[in-house]
Amino acid sequence: MQADIEIFSLIQDEFNRQQHGLELIASENFTSEQVMRAMGNVMTNKYAEGYPGKRYYGGCEVVDKSEQLCIDRAKAIFNVEFANVQPHSGAQANAAVMLALLKPGDKILGLDLSMGGHLTHGSAVNFSGKLYQPLFYGVRKEDGLVDYDMMEKIALEEKPKLIICGASAYSRDWDYVRVRAIANKINALVLCDMSHPAGLIAKGLLNSPFEHCHIVTSTTHKTLRGPRGGIILMKTDFENPMGLTNPKGEIRMMSDLLNLAVFPGTQGGPLEHVIAAKAVAFHEIMQDDFMSYSKQVVANAKAMEIAFKELNYDIISGGTDNHLLLIDLRNKNISGKKAENTLVKADITINKNMVPFDDKSPFITSGIRVGVPAITTRGLKENDMKTVVHWIDSILMNTENEQNIAKVKGEINEFMNQFTLYPNWKI
Ligand SMILES: Cc1ncc(COP(=O)(O)O)c(C=O)c1O
Secondary structure, eight states, X not given: OOOOHHHHHHHHHXXXXXXXXXXXXXXXXXXXXXHHHHHSSGGGGOOOOEETTEESSSOOHHHHHHHHHXXXXXXXXXXXXXXXXXXXXXXXXXXXXXHHHOOXXXXXXXXXXXXXXXXXXXXXXXXXXXXXXXXXXXXXXXXXXXXXXXXXXXXXXXXXSEEEEOOSSOOSOOOHHHHHHHHHHTXXXXXXXXXXXXXXXXXXXXXXXXXXXXXXXXXXXXXXXOSSOEEEEESSOOBOTTOOBOTTSOBOBHHHHHHHIIIIIIOSSOOHHHHHHHHHHHHHHTSHHHHHHHHHHHHHHHHHHHHHHHTXXXXXXXXXXXXXXXXXXXXXXXXXXXXXXXXXHTTEEXXXXXXXXXXXXXXXXXXXXXXXXXXXXXXXXXXXXXXXXXXXXXXXXXXXXXXXXXXXXXXXXXHHTTSOSOTTOOO
């Protein structure tokens, strides 16, 4: 068989891009070499529909052990009774939860996409907005914080079956106690999608949703620093209060409904190689190094907040409690799109982002989202954040100055060379 030179040279190009650039996309990170090793191996060959000990295929003795290890580690990290580690992604995890909890047409209440929510929390272009009846709360205009009063008002008026908290572009912690109190008034269930801050929650650096939210979903590739994928967690199992049943009409415990909703409800065979890699990431999270890493993420985000404020950037909600910043660029007279496209020329990757009450379309946007999980993994510290912010500012204040862009790019490439990415990289 001929080697696939085209694809492998593209993989090398992508390695070079990652090595040289400043990765500031808030949802990205660099997994460890052992996480990548766990992902690229013979486990990809195995079909294992079902769950450990209850599979529809023979030869699952080994993957049973590795999936069980992954489940046990997830349960230990978050101190929960239930974990399903099979969702192929965060979106798949949310789809499975909704399939388990809801009937088509049921009302769901989530944070508006344009205010920081995620597509799977009810957007009209997503299954969640097509199959269910979406309602949205937002953030307050005056301070950019989640408007829990609005959440409560809509909840009392509309009585959604499910309230979703968690976001893709929100830099503050959540009041899970308040969300649960609102849900209790209307007997709604609460889903927390902690995809973004999960790693900080794992280490106790942010409020824990588990005592208050019935079900918690997450991606595994953001602040958890694992392979791309999803998980579903639950602190304590309970008999589902909506009287939902399995196809035979039996009332089930929530754990059964969630497992059935992942397989066979929304997925076929699990990705056992990715599950092995999730297990490796969880092993890393259980170690002290990950606590230092997570604390550094928070410290770096804070340092970046201060540096941006010194240059008069308008940070939504006035700052950050977690790993990201949402910046309104309207006072700088530049759109999010222009900022993203110009910064990338200097090997700085961020994403354009709607800001609350944005007057521009999602394709243009008034803001950018900036996150530090990936550069923190590379080894950058608080002192470096000022340099990073000055590079960003220099580009944004001179978007047509190609000479300056080239100069900054050169500085960044040289700087990032100190922080070796994957010392044992070999393709
Ligand atoms: C809050 C939230 N939920 C779900 C997802 C979806 O995750 P995935 O891209 O793995 O489907 C994301 C991804 O950005 C997210 O931010």
